Amino acid sequence: MTGSKAGAGRERQRRRTRKAIVDAAVELLGRGRDPSVAEIAEAADVSRRTVYLYFPTLEHLLADAALAASRTTVEPQFELHGDVGERVEGLVRAVQQGFAETEALGRTIVRLTVGASAAPSRPGATPRRGYRRVEWIERALEPLRDTLPPERFKRLVSALALLIGWESMIVLQDTRALTAAEAEEVCVWAARALVAAATDDSAPRG
Incomplete structure (x- = not known):
């Protein structure tokens, strides 16, 4: 086997091992567990040392696992029709209506990623959270891209990123004691107000 083929084979094996570790953590999180490295290693059929080769801390592994789980459970389906206000409202409702079903997962992701710092030896190791919601928002706002500065x-x-996702629903439920339905309506109202303000020619610029 040539060096390049051997290298490619090792890289595939590394990807399989990493996936096995993340999948094991996802499964344990899905059971409502807060698993230890030993439990994850056993479920993935690898050693604890192997787990630490791929993830510098348990928190980083669990954050990665929670985000991986969210990719299969949180993907809003919203219609891109009507004016921008309607498009944005459709997005907000699509995301926030899934909150009750994924609340536990969302709280886990927030707990593991807010304020987390990357390991010194691996700059940027902490998973980036929320990048997909920015993509969804930009899709909903696409008609304004060429009309707004x-x-x-x-x-x-x-x-709008403040109003879409688990964080806004958690704040409204925990600090305002709103039901999920009431929190959703507040997010819709605020999102429409922001769009109206941004598209109002008389609104302050800057």
Whole structure:
């Protein structure tokens, strides 16, 4: 076997091993567990040392696993029709209506990733959270991309990111004692207000 083929084979094996570890953690998290490295290693049929070769900390592994689980459970289906306000409302409802079904997962992801720092030896190792919601928001706002100044468009995307996802629902439920349905309506109202303000020619620029 040539060096290049051997290298490719080792890389495939590394990917399979990493996937086995993450899949084991996803399965344990799905049972409502807060698994240890030993439990994950046993479920993945690898050693604890192998787990640490791929993940510097248990928190990083669990965050990766929670995010991997979310990719299969949190993918909103929303219709891209109507005016921008309707498109944004459709997105907000599509995301927030799935909150009750994925609340435990969402709280796990928030707990494991908010304020987490990357391992010193692996800059950027902490998983990035929320990048897909930015893609969804930009899709919903696409008709405004060529009509709003670029900085105003970016600011609107950033503002809407505050209203879409587990974080906003957790805040409204935990600090305002709203039901999931009431929290969803608040998010829809606020999202529409932001879109109206961003597209109002009389609104302050900047």
